[in-house]
Amino acid sequence: MMIISDISERKRSISDYDPDVPDMSLLPKRRSLSLETVPDFECQAYFQDTVQTLKLSQLMADHRYLVLFFYECDFTEEATRDIEQIIDHFTQFEQQRTIPIVISTDTPMVHRGFCSATIPGALAGSPPFPMLGDTTRLIARHFDALDEQSGNAKRCVYLIDSNGRIKYSFTPLEKDQPYCMSLLLSMVKHLVHVESVSQPFYLFLFLFIGT
Numbered sequence: 001m002m003i004i005s006d007i008s009e010r011k012r013s014i015s016d017y018d019p020d021v022p023d024m025s026l027l028p029k030r031r032s033l034s035l036e037t038v039p040d041f042e043c044q045a046y047f048q049d050t051v052q053t054l055k056l057s058q059l060m061a062d063h064r065y066l067v068l069f070f071y072e073c074d075f076t077e078e079a080t081r082d083i084e085q086i087i088d089h090f091t092q093f094e095q096q097r098t099i100p101i102v103i104s105t106d107t108p109m110v111h112r113g114f115c116s117a118t119i120p121g122a123l124a125g126s127p128p129f130p131m132l133g134d135t136t137r138l139i140a141r142h143f144d145a146l147d148e149q150s151g152n153a154k155r156c157v158y159l160i161d162s163n164g165r166i167k168y169s170f171t172p173l174e175k176d177q178p179y180c181m182s183l184l185l186s187m188v189k190h191l192v193h194v195e196s197v198s199q200p201f202y203l204f205l206f207l208f209i210g211t
Contacts, residue, residue: 036165036166037163037164037165037166038160038164038166040055040056040057041055041056041138041139041142042054042055042056043103043132043133043134043139044107044108044132044135045108045111045130045132046108046109046112046115046126046130046131047129047130047131048126049126051112054130054132056164059099060099060160060162063162064096064097064098064161064162064191064195065096065098065099065159065160065161065162065167065192066099066100066159066160067093067098067100067101067157067158067159067160067184068103068143068157068158068159068160069082069086069100069101069102069157069179070102070103070104070140070143070155070157071083071102071104071153071155072104072152072153072155073104073105073153074110075114075122078175078176079104079114080121080123081178082178082179083102083127084123084124086127086129086181087127087128088181089181089185090127090128090129092181093188096188096189096192098188099129100129101129101130101132102127102129102130102131102132103132103133103134103139103153104131104132104133104134104153105134105137105140105146105151105152105153106133106135107133108131108133110133111131111133114131115127115131134153137151140153140154143158154171155172155175156169156170156171157169157170157179157184159184159187159188161191167187167191168187
């Protein structure tokens with residue numbers, strides 16, 4: 001089971017939706033939180049086979065949306081399953097000008113080891129998206145995604161638009177439950193559709209008011 005949240009206080013289980021064609025009109029509004037808008041954070045990352053520093057604005061420069069996947073730690077079955085699942089759907093995210101990013105409290109060097117196919121329990125190679133290393137735990141703490149007892153991130157997902165606004169959040173309730181990528185992608189497509197419809201309207205309104 002996975003809990004889906006948007007701007008209201010209400011939450012629904014993933015079982016409330018058709019995983020293939022979810023009815024977007026059923027989604028509640030996002031609850032009002034201090035983290036509704038994400039700051040332009042900077043973080044060390046392992047990306048394109050190098051350790052580098054990335055900023056949120058840099059990652060969003062060529063994308064409409066960003067999907068931030070928090071996971072517990074490298075070299076676990078859950079991390080391997082989740083990251084491989086994201087890799088399998090990467091092209092579909094890219095088609096919607098959406099970039100998936102994974103983040104844990106591991107260091108970028110640990111991420112690099114986790115991407116080495118020669119190490120037992122590692123991935124088959126580097127994913128085509130950044131792996132952030134939140135070693136200070138500040139990002140996880142800001143998103144309320146930190147397990148204070150273990151110091152690791154809690155498994156959850158945030159869908160963020162190009163203005164840094166959180167559109168939806170997802171919290172799987174079971175460790176062994178894979179993400180419902182069809183639902184995530186449907187939500188992204190819905191947001192892209194709404195954006196494409198609203199832009200001509202606002203342009204018309206601007207021209208109408210200006211005349």
